[in-house]
Amino acid sequence: MNPGIELILGRRSIRRYKKEKVAGRDVQALLESAMAAPSARQKDPWRFVVVGQADVLNTIAEGLPNGKMLAEAPLGLVVCGDLAAANSGVLSYMLQDCTAAIENILIAVHALGLGACWLGVHPREDRMAHLTKVLGLPEGVIPVCVIAVGHPDEEKEPRTRYNPELVHHERW
Numbered sequence: 242m243n244p245g246i247e248l249i250l251g252r253r254s255i256r257r258y259k260k261e262k263v264a265g266r267d268v269q270a271l272l273e274s275a276m277a278a279p280s281a282r283q284k285d286p287w288r289f290v291v292v293g294q295a296d297v298l299n300t301i302a303e304g305l306p307n308g309k310m311l312a313e314a315p316l317g318l319v320v321c322g323d324l325a326a327a328n329s330g331v332l333s334y335m336l337q338d339c340t341a342a343i344e345n346i347l348i349a350v351h352a353l354g355l356g357a358c359w360l361g362v363h364p365r366e367d368r369m370a371h372l373t374k375v376l377g378l379p380e381g382v383i384p385v386c387v388i389a390v391g392h393p394d395e396e397k398e399p400r401t402r403y404n405p406e407l408v409h410h411e412r413w
């Protein structure tokens with residue numbers, strides 16, 4: 242199989258992590274991958290908070306009902322968007338740009354032999370308020386998700402959920 246496609250199919254949500262820290266050079270590579278994503282009119286409205294302190298990860302996890310594993314991860318990448326910086330100041334553009342950055346991070350994580358899981362924040366008001374408070378996010382900076390990252394302590398098979406019924410050709 243083409244190695245690029247193999248990489249994409251091999252990316253899975255990893256929710257168990259070893260204690261080992263994520264190397265600084267890997268964190269840098271993840272951030273550079275994030276900021277290589279497509280962005281409407283290249284506005285790059287994404288903003289990132291890199292969290293490595295166990296007590297902060299634990300506090301963030303307390304406000305994420307489906308993100309308790311963050312407390313066991315050595316690293317959390319909080320992906321935020323600055324609404325004022327987005328194309329025409331439009332929320333949808335900001336979210337689309339941030340989502341492209343998130344997926345780039347997830348693919349880069351897998352390429353580096355690490356594991357990650359996307360933990361949903363936006364549009365849940367309670368989770369957004371929690372992140373804003375814990376991280377001291379300024380007005381207009383909206384938390385989109387948290388990515389828990391670490392050295393994987395579980396293995397998952399590569400797969401696609403390809404379903405030909407979801408594809409239409411030439412017209413619906």
Ligand SMILES: Cc1cc2nc3c(=O)[nH]c(=O)nc-3n(C[C@H](O)[C@H](O)[C@H](O)COP(=O)(O)O)c2cc1C
Pocket residue numbers: 252253254255256307308358359360361362
């Ligand atoms: C918007 C969004 C929010 C998600 N939120 C969570 C979450 O809060 N907790 C979690 O464990 N997984 C979360 N996931 C991961 C999905 O559960 C996962 O991607 C899906 O089950 C497919 O599995 P895979 O990533 O291994 O292909 C989220 C994914 C997306 C796109």
